[in-house]
Amino acid sequence: MQQLQSAVQAYQGRDLDGAEAIFKQILAVNPKEPTALHLLGCIYKDRGQLQQAVELIQASIREDESNPIPFFNLGKILAIAGQHENAVGVFQESLKRNQQIPETWFCFANALREIGKTEEAKRAYRNALQLNPAHAGAAGNLGALLTDDGELDEAEKVLRRALASNPEDINCLVNLGILLKEEGEFEEAIASYRKAIEVKPDFVDAYLNLGGVLKDVGRMDEVRQIVAALRQMKSLEDETLVAIQDKTLVFDWHHRRALSLFCEVELAAAFSGMESSSHFDAVKQVDALCFPASFLGEQIACEEGKLLYEKGYLVDEGLVSADLCAQLISQFNNRNERMSAALIETVLADGVLRSVLERISLHTGFPHLIWNCIYFTKGPDDEAVSDAWHYDNHYNVWTPKLMIYLNSQREEGGATHFVDAALSRQISEKSDYMGLVFQRESYSDRVKGLVEELNIDPVTLDPEHYVFSPERAGSGVWFCPARSLHRGVSPKKGVRQVLSFSLTPLPRDCGWSVDQCVEKSIEILKDKIEKGRQKDDVNPYWTAA
Ligand SMILES: O=C(O)CCC(=O)C(=O)O
Ligand SMILES: [Fe+2]
Incomplete structure (x- = not known):
């Protein structure tokens, strides 16, 4: 008992290591001690070791089902892990x-809000506020929900009451600003945002x-002052850079440039009213700003580069010998093989990785790195999200992909179809169809009015395209x-066996040899596997976290 008390004290005094040691001693003697299980879980x-935390707290609950607090903490962990449904x-x-703990109602409400149960969330926030009228978190979130639903009177009451007892609560201040703007009280909204900035000068x-309402x-x-302030904050703060995994592999200067440009474009979009600028514009504007100017330097040098960048695709025959194709198929003929150590070993040992890097450097004039390599097979009944016309919008326009078909499609009839980049662009500009996952069902609705203008097949609504079916x-x-x-x-029968690589260009003048690129690519691929990120399809070089 004494021991448990001192462990609890250590925990409350935030001496986590000390508390952990004592809880473990207690559990060594009595593995079912519920308080020790619960609080060790909290440690x-x-x-951030959520899995262990969940297991310990569940064990504690099995021993003592009467205590509301382990349930509360378990809910919080599930919410952190994004499992809001379970958290509820x-x-x-x-x-x-x-039912008397306001914080439980508050967290319950947050989880309900996450899963879209806004009416229930509002009720739960109200319960939290009834128990603790000064709960600024509950007031801020309830105010925001009410504002969203146009219940402006109640929203204002809730937020003002919370601010009366917590005049410096920045979330209430911002949410009040949003509400006041909604009510057309621009000056008051501006004052509320400025107050929040006074309290927290880096509150993005x-x-x-504030920028939005000033623009209005x-x-x-x-x-402009706001934009300058934001830009300064972003460049001062390295957190976004730090948050990028593999940052040690990144050419830092370039990344910084890309990040600051992203920030500019985002701001431009935010302040020019997102509604009027289409998703296509935004994505392409970022790409156009980020890459060619600082990256390509002058013109695209070679004809093949033009083909790849301007047409959007480029065929290469005989990338892998027939023998090697057969060997790869016999080794990886498995529907679910994604990236694996064995796959990397094979493409490395057989020189495929190197020849891929050599080819792309020949085609574009740029050294490249490979950051993803997968093997996939597809049969007649297999469906995939990539079956509909799409872009890979999480790539940027300078990121090439390579698909090598490892078996003939003469009998099978499997294929990948490509629309010329210029026509793709026209289709997207005119229809705002980006092939985003949520848009794929609406392709025909979006383009059917454009049949004549874009010369689209009136029956299938397919644009003119190139069929790659080697x-x-x-x-x-x-x-x-x-x-x-x-x-x-x-394929109409049999299977289609494909080996696919994703690459990223390096600055033309970086002076990297093919050997260096091979070595670095292996490092990247192995690093991904080590971190369990085989399924990540995000270019580590170009994404701001
Ligand atoms: O399965 C296919 O051919 C489509 C592949 C694809 O969309 C991609 O690799 O980005
Ligand atoms: Fe794709």
């Missing part, structure tokens, strides 16, 4: 045992909202998946 949670259930259990949300009232000089095993197609609309076509 793991504080350290666990918070409910906690509330069955004790407040700046963004036409005070452009002040908008007869010879080992043929590959390079493409820029963010420039060229494309789609996968299942």
Whole structure:
């Protein structure tokens, strides 16, 4: 008992290591001690080891089902892990045992909001506020929900009441600003945002909202000041850079440039009213700003580079020998093989990786790195999200992909289709169809009015396209998946076996030899596997976290 008390004290005094040691001693003697299980779980949670935390707290609950607090903490962990649906259930259990804790209602409400149950969330926030009228978190979130739903009177009441007791609560200040703007009270909204910035001078949300309302009232000089302040903050703060995994592999200067440009474009979009600028414009504007100027330098040097970048795809025959294709198929003929150590070993040992890097450097004049390599097979009945016309929007326009078909499609009839980059662009500009996952069902609705204008097949609504369906095993197609609309076509029989690589260009003048690129590519691929990120399809070089 003594021991448990001192462990709890250590925990409350934030001496996590000390507390952990004592809890473990207790559990060594009595492995079912519920308080020790519960609080050890909380220690793991504080350290971000969520899986262990969940297991310990569940064990504690098995020993003592009456205590509402372990349920509450379990709910919080599930919410951190994004399992809001489960969190809701666990918070409910906690509330069955004790309805008097405002924080439980608050967290319950947050989880409900996450899963879209806004009416229930509002009720739960109200319960939190009834128990603790000064709960600024509950007031801020309830105010925001009410504002969203146009219940402006109640929203204002809730936020003002919270601010009366917590005049410096930045979330309430910003949410009040949003509400006041909604009510057309621009001056008051501006004052509320400015107050939030006074309290927290690096509160990005407040700046963004302030910039928006200043722009609405036409005070452009002040908008510029906001943009300058934000830019300065972004460049001062390295957090975004640090958050990028593999950052040690990144050419830092370039990344910084890309990040600051992203910031500019985002701001431009935010302040010019997102509604009017289409998603296509935004994505392409970022790409156009980020890459050619600082990256390509002058013109694209070679004809093949033009083909790849301007047309969007480029065919290469005989990338892999027939023997090697057969060997790869016999080794990886498995529907679910994604990236694996064995795959990397094979493409490395057989020189495929090197020849891929040599080819792309020949085609574009740029050294490249490979950051993803997968093997996939597809049969007649297999469906994939890539079966519809799409771009890979999470790539940028300078990121090439290579698909090598490892078996002939003469009998099978499998294919990948590509729309010329210029036509792709026209289709997207005119229809705002980006092939985003959520848009894929609406392709026909979006383009059917454009049949004549874009010369689209009136029956299938397919645009003119190139069919890549090689007869010879080992043929590959390079493409820029963010420039060229494309789609996968299942074979009519048999299977289609494909080896695919994703690459990223390095600055032309970086002086990297093919050897260095091979070595670095292996490092990247192995690093991904080590971190369990085989399924990540995000170019580590170009994404701001
Ligand atoms: O399965 C296919 O051919 C489509 C592949 C694809 O969309 C891609 O690799 O980006
Ligand atoms: Fe794709």
